[in-house]
């Protein structure tokens with residue numbers, strides 16, 4: 497089965513990890529700051545903080561922005577559950593803004609409509625988390641304009657989008673947000689096995705996140721409540737976590753960062769090959785690329801016209817899997833999950849997201865996908 501996504505590990509990645517194993521530091525050594533610096537430079541942002549996952553990063557991002565009981569966080573329903581769970585971890589409520597039928601990202605028109613209503617009802621969100629689905633940036637300029645009007649803060653969930661650009665700036669530059677979060681899970685653009693990272697230009701947020709990442713402990717006398725007792729001394733001044741990345745992961749990340757641009761351009765080559773081979777299939781809606789962004793192309797999502805195809809979505813999915821094509825579906829609308837249904841969400845809540853769920857398929861997309869693999873995927877779709 498050709499998987500939908502797959503990591504690429506080279507001998508230099510292996511050597512980088514092995515050299516950490518032979519070094520003095522497995523955690524809290526020089527590799528984490530080196531990885532952070534590489535991403536800081538790449539993204540053109542002031543601060544970068546590596547974490548043990550994007551899920552942890554989203555959690556502390558919400559906490560650093562003061563999200564707590566009584567607050568509301570909005571995100572897209574077409575995302576991985578972590579984009580929304582982070583608000584619940586903080587004791588806040590979560591709500592969903594329907595998607596745009598062209599990009600499948602959060603719809604700016606739906607967001608504005610919902611904000612107008614929320615203002616009347618006095619329940620505006622504290623934080624909005626746009627998700628750059630498949631690596632294509634949301635319309636951040638429009639969302640940040642709404643943030644100024646309605647007084648919310650923005651966390652970009654860029655788990656799919658490292659290496660992408662928006663209005664000619666790297667995703668992660670935080671030009672239109674307080675915080676951006678990346679994921680380095682093996683299916684994503686670059687990997688550290690498990691891992692995530694936060695970027696921000698705000699020194700207060702940087703300071704808070706640094707504390708929350710490591711137990712709320714500081715060794716900086718400037719932040720202590722009393723004079724140091726001695727060289728051993730540290731203070732816990734917040735309730736934090738252990739969300740640190742290891743040196744092994746950071747060494748892998750540094751090594752992978754060197755191939756980030758070539759990975760993304762390889763994904764664009766695969767994209768172009770798919771488009772040229774599949775353009776004639778009238779039952780298939782190919783992905784839309786917005787002129788305002790350069791997508792990292794984490795996913796290649798197609799939509800099926802099930803009427804024209806005369807097969808159900810599930811039948812098409814199963815037929816492709818039976819032919820060795822590991823198609824997938826990103827994502828089940830979050831609020832349809834039983835946990836969210838128990839919170840009171842009902843099916844029908846975001847109609848575009850549900851229509852999308854009934855017709856979407858992710859084709860295999862990763863930089864080491866071969867020409868033969870691509871042809872096999874396209875042949876299976878033509879036979880469908």
Ligand SMILES: *Cc1c(COP(=O)(O)O)cnc(C)c1O
Nearest residue numbers: 549550551576578655679681691
């Ligand atoms: C993968 C993913 C996450 C979670 O990332 P982890 O690093 O696995 O915690 C969050 N949001 C989106 C959109 C993702 O795709």
